[in-house]
Amino acid sequence: MNPEEYVLATGQEGADRLLIVQRVHGEDTADLFHRLGDLKGKRVADLGCGVGAISRWIASYVGESGSVWGIDVSEAQIEQAKQLTEQQGIKNIQYSVASAYKTGLPREAFDVAYCRFLLMHVREPERVLAEMYSLIKPGGWLVVEDGDFTTPSCLPPVREVDQVMELYRLAGASQGADFEIGKRLHRLALETGVEETQARLVQPAYLRGIEKRLPIWSLQEATPYLLKNSLATQAEIDHIQSVVERVIQDETYLMTMARMTQVWGKKPQKA
Ligand SMILES: C[S@@+](CC[C@H](N)C(=O)[O-])C[C@H]1O[C@@H](n2cnc3c(N)ncnc32)[C@H](O)[C@@H]1O
Numbered sequence: 001m002n003p004e005e006y007v008l009a010t011g012q013e014g015a016d017r018l019l020i021v022q023r024v025h026g027e028d029t030a031d032l033f034h035r036l037g038d039l040k041g042k043r044v045a046d047l048g049c050g051v052g053a054i055s056r057w058i059a060s061y062v063g064e065s066g067s068v069w070g071i072d073v074s075e076a077q078i079e080q081a082k083q084l085t086e087q088q089g090i091k092n093i094q095y096s097v098a099s100a101y102k103t104g105l106p107r108e109a110f111d112v113a114y115c116r117f118l119l120m121h122v123r124e125p126e127r128v129l130a131e132m133y134s135l136i137k138p139g140g141w142l143v144v145e146d147g148d149f150t151t152p153s154c155l156p157p158v159r160e161v162d163q164v165m166e167l168y169r170l171a172g173a174s175q176g177a178d179f180e181i182g183k184r185l186h187r188l189a190l191e192t193g194v195e196e197t198q199a200r201l202v203q204p205a206y207l208r209g210i211e212k213r214l215p216i217w218s219l220q221e222a223t224p225y226l227l228k229n230s231l232a233t234q235a236e237i238d239h240i241q242s243v244v245e246r247v248i249q250d251e252t253y254l255m256t257m258a259r260m261t262q263v264w265g266k267k268p269q270k271a
Pocket of ligand 1: 018021022047048049050051053054071072073074077098099100101115116117118121122
């Protein structure tokens with residue numbers, strides 16, 4: 001891990017949560033990639049790839065003639081990513097442990113540089129975006145998506161569900177991250193110099209199912225960090241958790257996930 005502390009769990013513990021993240025957001029991510037046109041045979045860099053849930057989907061989307069290179073700063077995440085990729089017999093992905101600020105990947109070598117739920121975790125998203133831009137071939141795509149964690153809630157509203165997200169944002173803010181980055185992602189992307197930029201907002205919601213548990217899992221994973229930094233007491237967390245658990249079990253409550261901002265634009269062709 002780099003000196004920037006990551007609020008959530010990594011390795012096996014984090015893998016389970018990230019596979020649920022993919023169930024919740026994967027469909028919208030696939031929709032985003034479909035908007036880029038035919039990517040068969042293309043080369044994609046996936047920064048902050050976690051356990052590779054989306055890298056593996058992209059690998060199938062670009063086909064065997066294409067390839068994905070996933071990087072993550074966490075060795076534990078990359079270890080999980082490699083294991084899961086091998087188990088699934090996927091051959092066109094390579095992974096490395098690297099910082100998104102300085103990936104070490106070849107310059108202007110990728111048709112797409114992509115990240116999801118990475119920029120909200122880093123202190124200097126502009127620097128990560130500049131690195132992504134430098135990886136893209138002229139005419140290639142910069143593709144980013146990230147959340148605004150003021151938007152997850154439930155309908156009708158329940159105070160404790162909102163408190164989960166307040167604590168989650170507090171944990172992020174205390175380590176210099178921006179869990180509301182979705183609000184300014186389009187501007188950050190535009191500042192890189194991409195052209196023909198487009199943006200879209202999407203927000204999944206669930207009445208039932210394992211996906212509805214995602215907010216409570218995020219709280220559970222952030223709990224050690226919240227306690228260690230005196231951002232909440234165990235009694236407060238226990239109360240919130242028991243109320244949110246009841247909301248999850250009750251199909252009359254619609255749990256809304258983070259609203260995602262998706263932005264994509266092209267690196268200009270050289271004159
Ligand atoms: C919430 S996960 C998202 C994983 C994956 N993109 C997804 O959507 O399923 C964020 C990932 O970013 C990684 N990360 C955080 N800071 C990073 C940095 N500076 N460079 C590279 N990876 C980083 C974490 O280790 C973690 O695996």
